[in-house]
Amino acid sequence: MAPARRARGFTLVELMVALFVLALIAVLSWRGLDGMVRAQEQTRTRADEVQALQVGLAQWTADLDALVQLPQITALDWNGRVLRLTRRSPGAQAEGVVVVGWARRAGGGAPRWMRWQSPPLTTRGQVDQAWSRADAWAQDQAGTGSANEVAITGLLDWQVFFYRADAWTNPLSSDATQQVTVTPTIPVTGTGTTAATGTTPDTATAAQQTTSGTRTAQLPDGVRIVLNLAPGQAISGELTRDWVRPTVGGGKS
Template identity: 50%
Template sequence: MPVKHSHKALRGFTLVELLLAIAVMSLLAILSWRGLDGMVRAQEITRQRADEMLVLQAALGQWGTDLDALMPIANTTPLDWDGQVLRLTRRSSAVPDEGALVVAWTRRNANGGGQWLRWQSPPVRTRADWQQAWEQAAQWARTPGDAERRYEVALLPLDSWQLFYYRGGAWSNPLSSTGATPGDSGATLPDGVRLQITLPPGQALVGQLTRDWVNPVLGGGRS
C-alpha cells in the first residue's frame, strides 16, 4: 500500500512583510549615516581647530621673536605704536648678519573680515635706509601699494587688537605712557608689552587672548 507524504506548502514573504523589512533597513541606514556624518564632522572640527592653533602659535611665536630681537639705534625709534600699526627695529636672524630690519604689525579689513598682517623690510645698513623703511612701514599700514604689499604676510583672521606698555610698575596705553626721553632710543623701550587680540566668531578658536612680553634687559624678572 503506497505511503502518502504530506508536504507543507512553501510560504513566501507577503508584500506587507517586504515593505516592513525595507522600512527597517532604511531606518538602520539613516541611523548609520547620521552616525558616520557626526564622526566626519567631529574629525573636521578637530582638524580645523588643530590647524588654527598651529597658525596662532606660529603668529604669536613670530611676535615674541620680533620683540626679543629689538635693536635700539641711536637717534631712532626702536618701537612705536600709533593705535593702528606697531613698528619696530630688530636684529636680523640671518648668518652672517645682513643688517637691521624694520618690522610692522597691523590689522586690515580684507575679504569681508579683519586680517592680522606682518610686514618686514629688506635689511637696512644706513640711517637713510632705515628712515625710508620706517616711513614705508607706516604707508603700508594705511595705503599700501604693490611695492609695500610685496613684503607683507597675512597671518590669521582678527576681529580687533590692542597694546599696553608696562612702565612705572603699571600697564597703560602706549599713547599716554610717559617715561621716554626724546632722542634717547633706550628710554623708549617699555619694560613689557601686553598684546590683546580678539579672534572673530565662526572660527574653531574664538574670543580674547592676552600675551605678555617682558623686556629681558629693562624688565628684569618683573611681570
C-alpha cells in the same frame, strides 16, 4: 502517505518592509558617519586655529627679543595703527636688519591680526623706506607688501601698552620720548673760523657745537598687548600678553 508541503515565498508587502528597514539603517549609518567626519574636521580646524595663535604669539615674543637699537633709528614705535619695530634679520647677521609691522587689518575679509616683514636691510635709506611701507600696509593701501604678510587670527580690536616708570602707560603719551642733548665735536685744524658755527675756536681746544631739544624714542622696559579675539574661533574673548625686555629681568604686572 502525507501530501507534500507547498513552498511559500515572500509577499510583496514583506519585501517592501525589508527594503524600508534596510534603507532606514543605511540612512542612520550615513548620518553617523557624516557626523563623525564633520566632528573631525571641526576638531582639526580648532586645533589649527589654536596652533596659529600660539605660533603668532611666539613670533611676537621673538620679534621683541631681537630688537635692534641703531643710531638715529627708532627701534620700537606704536602710532595707533601699527606697531613697528627694527629687529635682527632672522638669517645671517651679515644680512642686516628687518622692519616688522603688527596691525589689525581686514585683508579682504574679516579683520585679522596680521604681521608684515620687510626684506633684509643694510642702509639707513632702506630702513626709512621700510618703516613708511609698514605704516602704509597697516592702512590697507594696495601694493604695500601683501606678499610679506601673514594672518594670525581673527581680531575685533587690540591695545598696546608700554611699561615705563613702574607703570603700564599709553605709548602715545608724552613720556614716550625723552629730551636729550647732543654735543658732537667738530674737528679743527689750524686757526680760523669754523664753517659750522662761524666762530673762531681756541687753538688749544676743539670747537664744539651743542644741539639741544632733540627727541629720541625711549625703549620701554616691557610691552603689553590686549587682544580682543573674534567670536566663533577656538579661542575668543580678551587675551593679554606681556613681554619684558631681557636686560631688565623680573616680571611686570
